[in-house]
Amino acid sequence: MSDSGEEWQVARRRKGHGRRSHPLQVSLPPGCHQEQQLDIGKTVKRIRDTVTELRCEDFCQKWKESVAASVSAALMRVDQGDCEVSTNQPEDGKDGIISEQLQCVCYGLGPFSSCVSARYQLAMLLLLLDARQILLKDCSVYDPAFSSGEKDVLREMGLTVLTENEEGKHLVTKPTIFYMMHCGKALYNNLLWKNWSTQCLPLMVIVGNSFCSMRDRTIDRVFKQDYSYISQVVAVCEEKPLPCPSRLIDVFSDTAVITFLSGNLNKLPQSTWADPLEPQYQNSPDLEIILRDKDR
Numbered sequence: 001m002s003d004s005g006e007e008w009q010v011a012r013r014r015k016g017h018g019r020r021s022h023p024l025q026v027s028l029p030p031g032c033h034q035e036q037q038l039d040i041g042k043t044v045k046r047i048r049d050t051v052t053e054l055r056c057e058d059f060c061q062k063w064k065e066s067v068a069a070s071v072s073a074a075l076m077r078v079d080q081g082d083c084e085v086s087t088n089q090p091e092d093g094k095d096g097i098i099s100e101q102l103q104c105v106c107y108g109l110g111p112f113s114s115c116v117s118a119r120y121q122l123a124m125l126l127l128l129l130d131a132r133q134i135l136l137k138d139c140s141v142y143d144p145a146f147s148s149g150e151k152d153v154l155r156e157m158g159l160t161v162l163t164e165n166e167e168g169k170h171l172v173t174k175p176t177i178f179y180m181m182h183c184g185k186a187l188y189n190n191l192l193w194k195n196w197s198t199q200c201l202p203l204m205v206i207v208g209n210s211f212c213s214m215r216d217r218t219i220d221r222v223f224k225q226d227y228s229y230i231s232q233v234v235a236v237c238e239e240k241p242l243p244c245p246s247r248l249i250d251v252f253s254d255t256a257v258i259t260f261l262s263g264n265l266n267k268l269p270q271s272t273w274a275d276p277l278e279p280q281y282q283n284s285p286d287l288e289i290i291l292r293d294k295d296r
């Protein structure tokens with residue numbers, strides 16, 4: 001796989017500009033600038049300082065409580081046998097079981113060494129992992145926009161950096177938090193498709209963009225056609241909005257904890273679950289996902 005930005009990040013050359021003097025530019029989220037060389041130690045320290053800063057914020061406590069409540073509910077569903085899931089974990093105390101069972105996947109963090117928003121989001125992720133005692137190695141991170149220096153930083157911190165672009169198609173086998181801050185709809189839609197059953201969806205706790213906001217901001221026809229999996233669950237998923245202080249509006253706006261209760265899913269017609277077709281997005285003009293390099 002190519003490590004570079006691939007499709008949607010590469011801005012087109014403007015007409016009339018020569019090849020040599022105007023190399024391709026990579027568009028990053030506003031306020032983000034690509035660095036050439038990364039000082040790993042300095043970057044890790046900056047992230048740890050941001051963690052310390054966030055830890056003292058009231059809203060951060062509310063995030064931890066809200067995520068913890070949703071995670072506990074998901075774990076309880078597994079304990080009660082509501083979901084088919086492999087739980088061959090050692091039993092060394094209630095907290096031990098919980099930590100070992102929980103996984104986390106983080107997509108779309110962005111270039112956190114140069115982008116302040118992404119750095120705050122990474123700091124919040126670390127606080128959430130800490131609050132649930134999830135081992136850093138049990139948190140997988142992936143963004144095609146990561147530079148090789150950023151991947152080194154994440155590994156240095158103990159996180160697992162995925163090497164393949166899953167396009168969000170990550171199958172859950174145990175309770176899993178998906179941390180997907182301001183990711184494109186296609187990434188969420190792919191994730192839902194991959195786990196499209198009344199057994200798998202209840203294992204997922206998504207910390208990310210509100211599905212209700214996506215529905216309200218997208219033309220009805222496009223939402224139903226291109227993002228059919230989000231469109232089918234939006235009415236039956238549980239969404240708890242997460243607080244966001246005004247000074248961090250660009251960082252944590254429009255986020256929620258999203259969960260799927262079996263009871264609610266079972267209200268959907270049985271046909272909902274039959275033969276889910278893999279999303280294609282061939283006619284979606286502003287697709288906010290970097291796809292796998294199919295020519296590899």
Ligand SMILES: C[S@@+](CC[C@H](N)C(=O)[O-])C[C@H]1O[C@@H](n2cnc3c(N)ncnc32)[C@H](O)[C@@H]1O
Nearest residue numbers: 107108109110117142143145167181182289290
């Ligand atoms: C709108 S940006 C959000 C960046 C950052 N979280 C923020 O809020 O500023 C969407 C992010 O999704 C990432 N992304 C696109 N395709 C992806 C994929 N297949 N897997 C993981 N991340 C992906 C992009 O590289 C980009 O960093």
